[in-house]
Amino acid sequence: MTGETIDKQTVMNAVEKAVQRYGASRDELIPILNDVNRSLGYIPAEAIEEISKLLKVSRSQLFTVASFYHMLSTKPRGKHVIQFCESAPCHVAGGREVWVTLKDTLKLESGETSPDGLWTLITTSCLGVCGVGPVILVDDDIYGNVTPDQIAGILARYH
């Protein structure tokens, strides 16, 4: 999803679908937020408002949960989210060079979104595929044994 705002109806539909799938219960809050995040790319304020009404949980409570977990974002993200694993096994296997190349190629620092709304670059902790470090994750696609000279080729797949 790009930086532009999503229309209200789309947000409402996503929330409704998620709440219907899991039930309007506090225990199901994280799965609900997960689903909304997946379908909209992030959790807009209108979604928090609506979930708050449906689950009868205060907005502050919802926000504190939504902002806690890495996989949930309360801010819009680029069309493609690139996650770079910065944990020790990838670091030792040559991750540092990959990270420098990623930043240079995209001209982004960690946490930034490109002005055209195409990319968001974030660092992440271990993704559990350490046998093939360094590892980057573009949206849901895992790339292992990444070398700096492969970066351009990987990114080209997502234009």
Place this chain on the structure above:
Amino acid sequence: MKAVRSMVLVSSDPQSMNQGAQLVFDRLQQELKAFGLESEISLSMVGDVGRHDAVPMVIVYPEAVIYGPVKPDDVHFLVEEHLYKGRLATSLQAPAKELTGRIAWLSARRGTLPAEQRVLLRRVGVIDPNSIEEYIVHDGYAALGKALTEMTPEQVIAEIEKSGLRGRGGAGFPTGTKWKFVSKAAGARKYVIMNADESEPGTFKDRLLLEGDPHSLIEALIIAGYAVGAQEAYIYVRGEYMLAQERLRTAIQQAHEMGFLGENIFGTNFSYDIHIHSGAGAYICGEETALIESIEGKRGEPRPRPPYPTTNGLWNKPTLVNNVETLANIPPILHNGAAWYRTLGTPSSPGTKVYTILGNVNATGLIEVPMGITLREVIAIYGKGMRNGATFKMAQTGGSSGSIIPASLQDTPMDFDSFNKAGVSLGSGALLICDDNNCVVDLAKVLLNFFREESCGKCNPCRIGNQRGFQILSNIAEGVAVLKDLDDLELLAENLYQLSNCGLGQTAGAPIKDVLKYFRAEVEAHIRLKVCPSGVCPMSGKKYHI
């Protein structure tokens, strides 16, 4: 299962799936049919085969020929040549490479490698994880049948206690004792939770079990529920493990269809159900009380302990929380008996341990060996030596919260007690092997960065301490630290250990302590000489500000 002349296995770890393993599988199915071979050759998707350099891989047994990377368009040729005509399709064979994991085990049987002892992983990469029938053929659900129909819950717990099994999540707490606590806790409503929030850097053993043999964990969860008197179980899987979640969902549904879950299992009055709860990306949720908070739909912030989850857990009810690998031990123990289990490993740490070998060795991957093997053996035998003939400098065990182990400790047997005695910890079983091109300050910096990112922020020692520790280490790496900073670092490590609320903060100081204990000269060189002996640190002279 019917007799077949060949078995064809397709790797289906996330990387393989991403590279089109499903298409390859579908094409294999079509081609086997086209050649009229479907009745004499079995075809399975088998999870992670222990090698990732040429995925997706297709392995043909009994010859154990490995093809890869296989593209859908290669399938026709492969089936025609190898399976129809009986010749090797040499052009498609995977590059020769020292093998690890599942394939290493296979070669071991042919006498080329010292054997691993696979108890937990024995079915991973061998059976189709989406088939309950294949699991049952390989002794699956036999332990459950035995427990439910021949044993009382007390007898099950007694057998686990007798086996000496200790928790594999990192702390090494005796599993039988924990089960007893929950079973004796007051209250009719109880829960079992499987902690599958594997997030310790360098650790992916649980993922392989979840993806490759999900039914063994479902079976263990049912046995655990029967033993402690629970009615429901939750599997808390980290959000990133989507394939694992899918496999578990299928396994639970199949277990329901077979009557292993639901009402009156095996005709007894025991009824039980299992739910899956996906995490959303938070290392701290691997801590059992934070995990419970997360299932309840809250921020994953650890609760003060005591009271422990064994009496006040999920929704304040007695709750058993066990790690994936711990639970995977349960069916083999009940099936073969505690006495058999005690023949594996060391007297104080019986059984096998799954390790992930990573870093600067020739062969990275996953092994399952008896407890008590040494680091030197792991590097030489399973890691196939250091990469480029470099010198072994240190190993980081057990993900971030383990220890940094110097070369001088590489002959210490890796079991809970020997490691405790040496003042280091085994942690989750990740072994990050570093050669002398790595700088210890740089490594510690990466670890502290991890903790400062992952600290939940609830208690001050952890939230501020890790930030401050990272700052000091950064200053050392930039060549602007003073010797007094090392005293501060030492005090900080102690404070983290003494004052933090949960295991995250308590272990965050461990790498600092190890670095100062074993590598002080190298750290001081950064300060006194303004030199990074390994040539890794930037030494830019810029001060780091938070």
